[in-house]
Amino acid sequence: DSGVTQTPKHLITATGQRVTLRCSPRSGDLSVYWYQQSLDQGLQFLIQYYNGEERAKGNILERFSAQQFPDLHSELNLSSLELGDSALYFCASSGGQGHYNEQFFGPGTRLTVL
Amino acid sequence: AQSVTQLGSHVSVSEGALVLLRCNYSSSVPPYLFWYVQYPNQGLQLLLKYTTGATLVKGINGFEAEFKKSETSFHLTKPSAHMSDAAEYFCAVSDGDYKLSFGAGTTVTVRA
Numbered sequence: 001d002s003g004v005t006q007t008p009k010h011l012i013t014a015t016g017q018r019v020t021l022r023c024s025p026r027s028g029d030l031s032v033y034w035y036q037q038s039l040d041q042g043l044q045f046l047i048q049y050y051n052g053e054e055r056a057k058g059n060i061l062e063r064f065s066a067q068q069f070p071d072l073h074s075e076l077n078l079s080s081l082e083l084g085d086s087a088l089y090f091c092a093s094s095g096g097q098g099h100y101n102e103q104f105f106g107p108g109t110r111l112t113v114l
Numbered sequence: 115a116q117s118v119t120q121l122g123s124h125v126s127v128s129e130g131a132l133v134l135l136r137c138n139y140s141s142s143v144p145p146y147l148f149w150y151v152q153y154p155n156q157g158l159q160l161l162l163k164y165t166t167g168a169t170l171v172k173g174i175n176g177f178e179a180e181f182k183k184s185e186t187s188f189h190l191t192k193p194s195a196h197m198s199d200a201a202e203y204f205c206a207v208s209d210g211d212y213k214l215s216f217g218a219g220t221t222v223t224v225r226a
Contacts, residue, residue: 043216105158
């Protein structure tokens with residue numbers, strides 16, 4: 001158990017819909033990262049937040065957005081969903097004492113768009 | 115920008131045999147290097163990491179990796195494979211801003 005929690009575990013929705021994925025980082029970690037894992041693209045970095053502020057952006061679509069709240073949990077919002085958005089979405093956290101450059105991954109949210 | 119190449123998308127080994135997974139990276143700055151393992155329907159678990167210092171890094175479950183700057187490599191090895199090592203393995207690099215760039219992954223199958 002990494003200490004990172006993600007909800008929901010599975011999400012099935014239709015094209016054109018909007019969903020929100022939630023992540024709670026490990027206690028003490030200030031950074032949250034979002035990654036997408038798909039068969040054709042592999043594991044891709046989407047976005048990073050540090051203590052509530054956006055720090056880095058990767059291959060994140062304009063239809064996707066994220067935020068980190070004062071209690072440090074984060075949400076990834078995916079809108080106008082397409083079939084190709086079906087993937088496993090991971091959250092990771094880092095920045096705790098002694099592990100500043102090591103990321104701890106949650107179990108992921110499997111999104112299926114029908 | 116950094117990138118990672120993992121040679122071989124599938125590796126099959128016999129139980130008790132050497133496991134060798136190859137990883138080459140490119141980075142414009144001294145890299146931080148990682149190996150993660152993913153078991154079916156689970157998240158990624160860190161096996162080991164190289165940041166600075168000793169170039170031979172030991173990790174969990176008997177795995178180790180050696181950072182070779184001249185070859186830009188960070189190959190993962192385990193002397194004796196166990197059935198429980200069957201999983202997908204990812205090499206990753208960070209250039210210090212902490213986001214990770216992953217290789218395509220190598221699936222390991224262990225034959226009895």
